[in-house]
Amino acid sequence: MTPLTSTFTDHLKDAVRYVLPEVVLVAAACVLFLLACVRAGRAVSFLFALAGVVAAGLVAWYFPEGVSAVAEGSYQAFNPTFSPIDPTGAAAFVRWLSLVAAAVYLFLGWSDSKPAAPEYFGCWLVVAAGVSLVARSNDLITLFLSLEMVSIPTYVLLYLPAVGKNGQESAMKYFMLSVLSSGILLFGFSYLYGVTGSTNLPAIISALKPDGSLGSQPLLAVIGGVMVLGGLGFRVAAVPFHFYAPDVYEGGPTGVVAQLAFVPKVAGFVALGRVFGLLSSHTTGLPFGVENSLLPLSLWVIAVITMCFGNLLAIIQDNVKRLMAYSGIAHTGYMIIGVLVASTPSGEGVARSGMDAVLFYLVAYGLMTVGVFAVIAHVENRDRPVESVDDLAGLGRTHPIAAAAMGVFLFSLIGLPLTAGFIGKFNLFVAAFEVPTTTNMKGMYQILAVVAVVNAAISAVYYLRAVGVMFLRAPLKPATPNRGRPQLLVAVLCAVGTLALGCYPQPLLDLTSKAAPLPKDRPTGYVVTK
Numbered sequence: 001m002t003p004l005t006s007t008f009t010d011h012l013k014d015a016v017r018y019v020l021p022e023v024v025l026v027a028a029a030c031v032l033f034l035l036a037c038v039r040a041g042r043a044v045s046f047l048f049a050l051a052g053v054v055a056a057g058l059v060a061w062y063f064p065e066g067v068s069a070v071a072e073g074s075y076q077a078f079n080p081t082f083s084p085i086d087p088t089g090a091a092a093f094v095r096w097l098s099l100v101a102a103a104v105y106l107f108l109g110w111s112d113s114k115p116a117a118p119e120y121f122g123c124w125l126v127v128a129a130g131v132s133l134v135a136r137s138n139d140l141i142t143l144f145l146s147l148e149m150v151s152i153p154t155y156v157l158l159y160l161p162a163v164g165k166n167g168q169e170s171a172m173k174y175f176m177l178s179v180l181s182s183g184i185l186l187f188g189f190s191y192l193y194g195v196t197g198s199t200n201l202p203a204i205i206s207a208l209k210p211d212g213s214l215g216s217q218p219l220l221a222v223i224g225g226v227m228v229l230g231g232l233g234f235r236v237a238a239v240p241f242h243f244y245a246p247d248v249y250e251g252g253p254t255g256v257v258a259q260l261a262f263v264p265k266v267a268g269f270v271a272l273g274r275v276f277g278l279l280s281s282h283t284t285g286l287p288f289g290v291e292n293s294l295l296p297l298s299l300w301v302i303a304v305i306t307m308c309f310g311n312l313l314a315i316i317q318d319n320v321k322r323l324m325a326y327s328g329i330a331h332t333g334y335m336i337i338g339v340l341v342a343s344t345p346s347g348e349g350v351a352r353s354g355m356d357a358v359l360f361y362l363v364a365y366g367l368m369t370v371g372v373f374a375v376i377a378h379v380e381n382r383d384r385p386v387e388s389v390d391d392l393a394g395l396g397r398t399h400p401i402a403a404a405a406m407g408v409f410l411f412s413l414i415g416l417p418l419t420a421g422f423i424g425k426f427n428l429f430v431a432a433f434e435v436p437t438t439t440n441m442k443g444m445y446q447i448l449a450v451v452a453v454v455n456a457a458i459s460a461v462y463y464l465r466a467v468g469v470m471f472l473r474a475p476l477k478p479a480t481p482n483r484g485r486p487q488l489l490v491a492v493l494c495a496v497g498t499l500a501l502g503c504y505p506q507p508l509l510d511l512t513s514k515a516a517p518l519p520k521d522r523p524t525g526y527v528v529t530k
Helices: 003-017 020-038 042-062 067-072 090-108 114-136 140-159 164-196 201-208 219-236 245-251 254-275 294-315 320-342 355-379 400-414 420-434 444-472 485-503 506-515
Strands: none
Touching: 020 042, 020 090, 020 114, 042 090, 042 114, 090 114, 090 254, 090 355, 090 485, 090 506, 114 140, 114 254, 140 164, 140 201, 140 254, 164 201, 164 219, 164 245, 201 254, 219 254, 219 294, 245 254, 245 320, 254 320, 254 355, 294 320, 294 444, 320 355, 320 420, 320 444, 355 400, 355 420, 355 485, 355 506, 400 420, 400 444, 400 485, 420 444, 420 485
């Protein structure tokens, strides 16, 4: 064996050791794809997929990487492809989030999986592996491939249960626009590689810092950063990259739309944090001219436009799924506040890193939004489709448990106390208020927080409208038998989680603080490679 081949083999073995749970998920997905050849039933496919998620969880639990090294305080171990040691817990946090989400989506997609169950559940497992690898990727190439592991199975998920022209149109729109966004993202990555001569994320961040090897920011690096922001903006549905969301939400299968509402946001915000050095334990300091307010100013504008646009257009929506699409756009604007806080030059005087608030809000938003779609999936059927807000009329009488859960989710989306949405919004808004006015942007952080509070109040208009329709109006159609038991289980669990986080958020706050520490608290000593 030649030295080059031996080095490549050793590096591959070394990299695989750090992603064993993801390997288990992909292996289970491959078996499911093979089961499709023998036309395995839905129950068999579901149980095998669930077993794959449990197996991946057991591997992650019993074989956490770098435990001894972390205990000894030695952070020199480094792999240019994946992060072998994660002392801050960012990659571990996202890994467990993706595993839990995978299990939830398996139950939520029970009805949609009927036409092709093995392929459907197999795609879910690949998506979960992709989300986890996004947080663990240490290189532009593996980061891009991980993002595509999320996008490509989603195309299939949208198409498999598609019924009629609306479903097919939804799948085609998402496919075409997602490919465009991937091209923009890859174009931005190519510029970063061309400027720094490396695809290694810590090396790129170190080179592009004001005191890095490149000194002042080259124009090509700024262009690359803008392209990356645009490519990832599509995944999180930030204005002006949001235009696919309402149409895709309206025409897509409910279970898959629930995935689109949450999973791409997790992958997009985590990737944004990794590329821009906002969610990295490898380096300190921030690239892309942050000290000159280039990145913060861009994020400030995007946050304001995204919040206002999403909430104002949601008010005039009658279709439930389109309403949730614009609601998701508005919540993306809230989360961008945390990214903006994280991009402050040094974190001086800030009690929160910003990204910790984003991670907490992602969990809260996932519970709320997935819960809403779980209720819709539970209630709707061929005889009683749920398309307009009026189709929810009388839900409190015909489906009291589902209506109660829906009420919890809508109150949490508003941000009322004792719900996860309140704690999430509070953390984001307070984080913006705490940014010192001595920064280059002076009091613009505080202005943004006020704008966000006003938008949260505006959102109460359309959320409370849905609550009123459910509990104060008579049903438009007679009640139908409840067949979506798995979906109701998901809705109840999400409602319990929403209330639990609203009443006792400290455990999750501790986890997110460890996953995204302040810049001054991040461990150093990592090696960067070309």
